Amino acid sequence: MSTVDDVSRPSRLADPDEGISIEELGLAARNHALPLEALRYDVTPVGLHYLLIHYDIPELDAERHLLTVDGRVDRPLTVDLAALRARPRVTRRVTLECAGNGRALLTPRPVSQPWLSEAVGTAEWTGTPLAPLLREAGLSTDAVDVVFSGADHGVERGVEQDYQRGLPVAEALREEVLLAYEMNGAPLLPQHGAPLRLVVPGWYGMAHVKWLTRITVLDREFDGYQNAVAYRLRTSVDDPGVPVTRIEPRALVQPPGFPDFMSRTRVVRPGPCTVRGRAWSGHAPVTSVEVTTDGGLTWAAATLAPATPEGRHGPGGQNEQDGRDGQKRPDDDGRWAWRSWRYEWPATPGRYTLGARASDASGRTQPVEQPWNRGGFANNLVQRVEVVVTGERQVSEPRRLSP
Amino acid sequence: MSTVDDVSRPSRLADPDEGISIEELGLAARNHALPLEALRYDVTPVGLHYLLIHYDIPELDAERHLLTVDGRVDRPLTVDLAALRARPRVTRRVTLECAGNGRALLTPRPVSQPWLSEAVGTAEWTGTPLAPLLREAGLSTDAVDVVFSGADHGVERGVEQDYQRGLPVAEALREEVLLAYEMNGAPLLPQHGAPLRLVVPGWYGMAHVKWLTRITVLDREFDGYQNAVAYRLRTSVDDPGVPVTRIEPRALVQPPGFPDFMSRTRVVRPGPCTVRGRAWSGHAPVTSVEVTTDGGLTWAAATLAPATPEGRHGPGGQNEQDGRDGQKRPDDDGRWAWRSWRYEWPATPGRYTLGARASDASGRTQPVEQPWNRGGFANNLVQRVEVVVTGERQVSEPRRLSP
Numbered sequence: 001m002s003t004v005d006d007v008s009r010p011s012r013l014a015d016p017d018e019g020i021s022i023e024e025l026g027l028a029a030r031n032h033a034l035p036l037e038a039l040r041y042d043v044t045p046v047g048l049h050y051l052l053i054h055y056d057i058p059e060l061d062a063e064r065h066l067l068t069v070d071g072r073v074d075r076p077l078t079v080d081l082a083a084l085r086a087r088p089r090v091t092r093r094v095t096l097e098c099a100g101n102g103r104a105l106l107t108p109r110p111v112s113q114p115w116l117s118e119a120v121g122t123a124e125w126t127g128t129p130l131a132p133l134l135r136e137a138g139l140s141t142d143a144v145d146v147v148f149s150g151a152d153h154g155v156e157r158g159v160e161q162d163y164q165r166g167l168p169v170a171e172a173l174r175e176e177v178l179l180a181y182e183m184n185g186a187p188l189l190p191q192h193g194a195p196l197r198l199v200v201p202g203w204y205g206m207a208h209v210k211w212l213t214r215i216t217v218l219d220r221e222f223d224g225y226q227n228a229v230a231y232r233l234r235t236s237v238d239d240p241g242v243p244v245t246r247i248e249p250r251a252l253v254q255p256p257g258f259p260d261f262m263s264r265t266r267v268v269r270p271g272p273c274t275v276r277g278r279a280w281s282g283h284a285p286v287t288s289v290e291v292t293t294d295g296g297l298t299w300a301a302a303t304l305a306p307a308t309p310e311g312r313h314g315p316g317g318q319n320e321q322d323g324r325d326g327q328k329r330p331d332d333d334g335r336w337a338w339r340s341w342r343y344e345w346p347a348t349p350g351r352y353t354l355g356a357r358a359s360d361a362s363g364r365t366q367p368v369e370q371p372w373n374r375g376g377f378a379n380n381l382v383q384r385v386e387v388v389v390t391g392e393r394q395v396s397e398p399r400r401l402s403p
Numbered sequence: 404m405s406t407v408d409d410v411s412r413p414s415r416l417a418d419p420d421e422g423i424s425i426e427e428l429g430l431a432a433r434n435h436a437l438p439l440e441a442l443r444y445d446v447t448p449v450g451l452h453y454l455l456i457h458y459d460i461p462e463l464d465a466e467r468h469l470l471t472v473d474g475r476v477d478r479p480l481t482v483d484l485a486a487l488r489a490r491p492r493v494t495r496r497v498t499l500e501c502a503g504n505g506r507a508l509l510t511p512r513p514v515s516q517p518w519l520s521e522a523v524g525t526a527e528w529t530g531t532p533l534a535p536l537l538r539e540a541g542l543s544t545d546a547v548d549v550v551f552s553g554a555d556h557g558v559e560r561g562v563e564q565d566y567q568r569g570l571p572v573a574e575a576l577r578e579e580v581l582l583a584y585e586m587n588g589a590p591l592l593p594q595h596g597a598p599l600r601l602v603v604p605g606w607y608g609m610a611h612v613k614w615l616t617r618i619t620v621l622d623r624e625f626d627g628y629q630n631a632v633a634y635r636l637r638t639s640v641d642d643p644g645v646p647v648t649r650i651e652p653r654a655l656v657q658p659p660g661f662p663d664f665m666s667r668t669r670v671v672r673p674g675p676c677t678v679r680g681r682a683w684s685g686h687a688p689v690t691s692v693e694v695t696t697d698g699g700l701t702w703a704a705a706t707l708a709p710a711t712p713e714g715r716h717g718p719g720g721q722n723e724q725d726g727r728d729g730q731k732r733p734d735d736d737g738r739w740a741w742r743s744w745r746y747e748w749p750a751t752p753g754r755y756t757l758g759a760r761a762s763d764a765s766g767r768t769q770p771v772e773q774p775w776n777r778g779g780f781a782n783n784l785v786q787r788v789e790v791v792v793t794g795e796r797q798v799s800e801p802r803r804l805s806p
Contacts, residue, residue: 004670006754006791007663019422022519025431025507026667029519032435035594037459045593047450054664056440104428112665116425116432156664190448191438260410261457261559262515264429267407351409388409 008158011237013108013374020104024114033118036385039254039278042122042340043093046184049121050205051191052098052113054163055154058211062187062195067179071147071217074138081195084179087128092178092201093330093337095122095280099204099231099244103376110376117252117383120280122337123192124330125199127180131173134217139169142219146172148198148209149216159225165209166222167200176201176336179212201336202246202282204378206231234374241373247282248380249364251289251341251356254278255385266387273347277356278338279304284361285335291343295353296368296382302356305340307333347389354385411561414640416777417512427507427517436521439788442657442681445525445743446496449587452524453608454594455501455516457566458557461614465590465598470582474550474620477541484598487582490531495581495604496733496740498525498683502607502634502647506779513779520655520786523683525740526595527733528602530583534576537620542572545622549575551601551612552619562628568612569625570603579604579739582615604739605649605685607781609634636776644776650685651783652767654692654705654744654759657681658788669790676750680759681741682707687764688738694746698756699771699785705759708743710736750792757788 014021020028031052038048062081070076098119103110105117134146145166152163171177178199181188188194193210200207206226221227227243234241254276257268279286285307290299341356357366370381417424423431434455441451465484473479501522506513508520537549548569555566574580581602584591591597596613603610609629624630630646637644657679660671682689688710693702744759760769773784 003793004663004791007666007668007670009665019424020428021422022507023666025423025428025517026519027665028428028431029436029521030438032454033432035433035456035460038593040462047452047454047592047594049450051435051450053438055662056658057438059443104425114428116429118432154661154664155670160670189450190441191450255459258557259458260407261557262412262430263410263426265410267410267558267563388407390406 004155004160005158007155011157012111014111016108020114021111024104024111027113031113033115034121036118036252036255039252040276043124043184044121046186046189049123049192050096050098050119052100052119052205053152053191054156055152057190058151058153060151060195060211065195067196067212067215069133069137069215072140072143072219073134073217074140075136077137081181084128084181084196088132089126090129090178091124091126091330092176092199092332093122093124093334094199094201095120095336095338096205096208097247097250097280099206099377100375102379102381105381106370106372106376106379110374112376120252123183124185125178125180126182126185127178127199129175130177130179130198131175133179134172139217140219143169143217144220145169145218145222147216147218147222147224148212149214150209151211151213156225156230159229161225163209164222164224164226165207166218166224166227167207169217171200176332204244204247204282206244230375231377232375233377236374239374244377247280248378249279249281249283249286249358249360249366250380251279251358251366252277252383253354253356253385257387263386266385268347268387268389270347270349270389270391273345275343275345275354277341279341279356279358280338281358281360281362281364283364286339286358287361288359289341290357292355292382293345293352295384296355299357300343302341302343307335307339349389349391352387352389354387355382357382407558407563408561410558414560414777415514417514419511423507423517424514427514430516434516436518437524439521439655439658442655443679446527446587447524449589449592452526452595453499453501453522455503455522455608456555456594457559458555460593461554461556463554463598463614468598470599470615470618472536472540472618475543475546475622476537476620477543478539480540484584487531487584487599491535492529493532493581494527494529494733495579495602495735496525496527496737497602497604498523498739498741499608499611500650500653500683502609502780503778505782505784508784509773509775509779509782513777515779523655526586527588528581528583529585529588530581530602532578533580533582533601534578536582537575542620543622546572546620547623548572548621548625550619550621550625550627551615552617553612554614554616559628559633562632564628566612567625567627567629568610569621569627569630570610572620574603579735607647607650607685609647633778634780635778636780637778638776640777642777647780650683651781652682652684652686652689652761652763652769653783654682654761654769655680655786656694656757656759656788660790666789669788671750671790671792673750673752673792673794676748678746678748678757680744682744682759682761683741684761684763684765684767686767689742689761690764691762692744693760695758695785696748696755698787699758702760703746705744705746710738710742752792752794755790755792757790758785760785
């Protein structure tokens with residue numbers, strides 16, 4: 001007799017020489033990363049922000065959508081989207097990163113969504129703060145975890161579930177946490193949680209529950225699948241591990257020059273080259289970025305731009321695209337968004353491996369040796385961008401059409 | 404001395420047991436497919452439409468962007484976007500598919516962008532017809548090919564190039580061909596060719612040149628890389644092959660039930676199950692769709708919906724998202740867009756492999772045995788959707804929170 005158990009297999013590590021499987025490729029085709037050249041945009045254009053969808057994108061009707069707050073509260077309540085929109089409205093610029101970013105580059109490789117280094121994006125999220133709504137419902141004094149339930153439904157390692165995540169009550173009450181109904185000035189798209197999602201600045205993506213239907217306050221730690229089984233840092237199958245929470249510091253290089261189609265190796269002409277990128281951390285402000293051009297042997301300081309949301313909107317920020325360049329600025333100081341950096345590189349002919357590492361005010365930095373755990377979470381190994389600086393100023397220029 | 408030749412390697416086929424490489428994965432992470440549940444939308448929401456970007460997304464300024472028409476014309480001309488917007492405005496609903504769709508499922512596998520079955524999307528493209536502009540420039544009587552140049556720049560198999568494609572003059576003069584500046588009622592996004600792209604209804608995606616800067620009329624066949632080398636159906640390296648042109652018929656199943664996270668195998672409850680999907684062809688109208696539940700051994704007729712653009716807009720069609728539901732209908736009969744179909748399946752417990760095959764008025768249909776060529780192009784092998792119909796009506800229901 002077939003049951004849901006028949007569709008799942010246990011988690012595993014790839015064999016040493018095992019290529020990416022068709023199953024992993026299937027996840028990569030659905031859940032896309034940020035094309036690295038899109039690091040040029042302060043706010044990631046719609047459709048370029050990374051996506052991780054555990055099951056299917058659900059089909060929800062914004063007009064009829066309801067959010068229920070229940071559990072250990074004095075006054076359980078149910079509100080519709082119009083009621084949420086009538087509440088105080090806040091916009092925050094926030095960088096989101098998937099907790100599994102970098103997983104496919106680990107040895108051994110945990111077999112799951114096979115991210116390289118680009119599972120990140122920055123958006124302007126508009127919604128209403130969560131804390132006042134929780135206070136209106138009246139949190140019990142014994143409240144421990146707040147559980148957020150999404151409408152996406154599936155099976156994971158044999159467990160049928162709606163996607164649910166618990167958040168400690170102190171985190172849920174942070175003023176920055178939003179019930180978001182807009183992204184980059186437009187209603188949420190289906191793949192980003194339409195019509196309502198949670199945004200928890202500083203935390204990895206798994207906390208930002210999409211397609212939000214229910215908020216339940218518990219007098220104990222939530223022991224559901226995504227907290228107790230999935231998103232934990234474990235050294236082995238038997239290790240209970242510790243929860244994945246905030247984003248570790250990371251810097252990414254916007255690859256200079258132009259790419260080869262297949263290898264994505266970059267071609268750079270000799271001469272002065274401004275290398276740019278972004279850096280972020282969910283623990284504390286980024287305090288420095290260093291750049292390497294030799295794969296991590298030597299490092300030089302990059303120049304860090306101020307942490308403000310006042311940077312230009314590149315072409316394609318949706319605000320601009322929509323001709324809505326009244327450009328309402330976010331209601332924060334940009335501390336939850338990535339920061340720009342640049343490094344002046346005198347490029348001379350040869351082969352190089354570029355990378356960058358961020359450090360933050362909590363003392364955290366990025367490793368050159370891989371940080372490994374069985375789920376491949378919170379992995380902030382330094383990126384490797386292969387570059388060839390050509391020996392001549394002009395080599396095989398593009399075809400000129402002489403009609 | 405390093406040159407651009409050092410960044411490319413020759414095209415190749417994967418070894419029989421070779422998994423997907425990190426290079427192929429890197430392309431999959433950039434160039435995403437349509438999540439199959441998004442087949443539910445008549446018009447694909449922004450960000451879910453498939454993407455294939457050969458090099459980097461270029462950074463272009465719509466305000467300063469110019470399009471030049473030159474070559475074998477009497478009156479070469481250069482126009483800006485305002486001038487193009489002042490010309491007759493047309494909206495067409497068009498299904499685009501990547502010519503390499505299905506490549507990663509071939510044996511042997513051509514090593515390139517590793518598409519499974521989902522490199523497709525349908526959008527409403529708004530722009531101005533190309534043919535009147537070409538006529539104003541005055542096509543020479545000896546015109547043979549019209550070459551479209553994009554601003555994206557890179558190296559491919561050792562050839563540095565701006566992306567360029569030639570189109571036979573008779574195709575370029577078809578009334579349906581558009582210079583498009585909007586997608587789903589909003590300005591083009593950077594990844595879809597902002598601020599200007601070509602749309603050639605019925606042709607695979609490689610013809611719809613993005614980031615369009617130049618149109619050059621030739622008195623001969625264009626022998627540039629993308630026409631003479633890349634997009635050709637070859638049986639071997641030495642075979643000159645024939646050009647890839649129009650989209651072969653294909654049907655896709657919108658997977659029923661709900662998925663397992665890792666395997667994407669579907670779980671369906673026993674009972675009546677309406678299986679839905681889409682079907683399209685660039686050669687001629689789709690005339691029938693058949694469905695299999697046993698991996699192609701037996702087939703049954705599906706019910707095909709009319710070919711009109713009058714279907715509902717699902718939630719998330721950008722028109723609706725933007726509250727612009729004045730819903731201007733496309734200026735065509737929907738003949739270039741996919742059609743809906745459905746099949747009533749009495750699901751009983753067991754394991755199934757669902758698939759569908761489309762046939763069109765030109766007599767073309769989809770094969771169950773793979774059609775193979777060295778580039779993996781125009782491959783319309785029948786999809787395989789693995790389904791488990793559970794033996795019980797309710798199995799391991801999602802956790803109920805009792806606070």
